[in-house]
Amino acid sequence: GQNIDQPTEMTATEGAIVQINCTYQTSGFNGLFWYQQHAGEAPTFLSYNVLDGLEEKGRFSSFLSRSKGYSYLLLKELQMKDSASYLCAVRDRGYQLIWGAGTKLIIKP
Amino acid sequence: DGGITQSPKYLFRKEGQNVTLSCEQNLNHDAMYWYRQDPGQGLRLIYYSQIVNDFQKGDIAEGYSVSREKKESFPLTVTSAQKNPTAFYLCASRAGNQPQHFGDGTRLSIL
Numbered sequence: 683g684q685n686i687d688q689p690t691e692m693t694a695t696e697g698a699i700v701q702i703n704c705t706y707q708t709s710g711f712n713g714l715f716w717y718q719q720h721a722g723e724a725p726t727f728l729s730y731n732v733l734d735g736l737e738e739k740g741r742f743s744s745f746l747s748r749s750k751g752y753s754y755l756l757l758k759e760l761q762m763k764d765s766a767s768y769l770c771a772v773r774d775r776g777y778q779l780i781w782g783a784g785t786k787l788i789i790k791p
Numbered sequence: 792d793g794g795i796t797q798s799p800k801y802l803f804r805k806e807g808q809n810v811t812l813s814c815e816q817n818l819n820h821d822a823m824y825w826y827r828q829d830p831g832q833g834l835r836l837i838y839y840s841q842i843v844n845d846f847q848k849g850d851i852a853e854g855y856s857v858s859r860e861k862k863e864s865f866p867l868t869v870t871s872a873q874k875n876p877t878a879f880y881l882c883a884s885r886a887g888n889q890p891q892h893f894g895d896g897t898r899l900s901i902l
Contacts (some may be wrong), residue, residue: 684835693901710838713889717869724881724893725834778849 684708684781688770693788702755702768702785710775716744716755717769719784725769729755757787758759765789793818797894799884802813803902804869812867812897814882822885823865827851827878828896834881840865869899877901 686706694700706714713732717725731737731746731753743756755768767784773782795816804810814823822841826834840859852894854873859865869876883891888892 688829722898727890727892730890771834778836778839779834781835783831783833 684722684774684780685780686770686772686780688761688768688785689783690783691786693790694747694757696760696789698738698760699758700760700787701771702757703785704753704770704782705778706753706770706772706782708772708774708780710790712773712775712777714744714746715771715773715779716742716753717771719767721766728768733767743749755758760789762789762791794819795882795884795892797880798893798899799897802897804899805902807871807897809868809870810899811859812880812899813883814865814867814874814894816863816865816884818828818884818885818886818892819862819885821862822881822891824885824891825849825855825857825865825867826881826883829878837867837880872900 688704692757715730718728719725729744731744734743741758746753767786770782770786771779792820799811824839825837828834836853837855839850840846843862846857846859856868861870877900881896882894885891
């Protein structure tokens with residue numbers, strides 16, 4: 683079957699760095715996406731990885747290892763507004779997105 | 792501005808009633824999607840459409856129906872056969888190899 687695993691909840695301190703992991707098992711792989719979702723709102727696109735390695739975009743970076751079925755989202759210089767859920771999604775062979783349940787990130791002052 | 796518009800933002804359904812959720816996009820995207828999100832769960836695919844006048848069932852299509860008569864519109868009907876419709880419904884669209892982008896969502900509740 684298809685499966686995506688992420689931690690349910692993480693807590694970090696304002697100004698610090700946090701890494702949110704995602705492991706996946708899917709039928710085929712056509713890219714991995716990270717989305718941010720604030721409570722009660724729709725997900726917004728953060729990053730996309732299709733090749734192994736690190737993609738950096740400002741304070742956010744995303745890493746992919748296809749051989750290990752593993753990705754992480756790295757958030758630096760955490761701000762209170764980064765408190766949200768972070769969703770990992772894999773595009774499968776049929777070009778559909780398979781979604782993880784999301785990681786709720788709590789930022790403390 | 793281009794985007795995806797979902798309406799209404801909040802919707803209430805009575806027992807035995809069908810309700811329709813609207814999704815309109817002016818991004819000229821070919822592909823459109825409907826997802827359901829329940830607390831603590833990932834997004835689950837209800838229906839999707841890759842092209843006008845064609846659509847496919849997702850993982851949880853039972854109790855739902857859709858149409859795609861125009862490229863910009865993909866309405867979702869929640870029928871009385873859907874026994875547990877209370878959820879956050881999200882519409883998304885995509886162009887080619889690009890990421891999916893979402894509307895603001897509709898929150899459906901049972902009266």
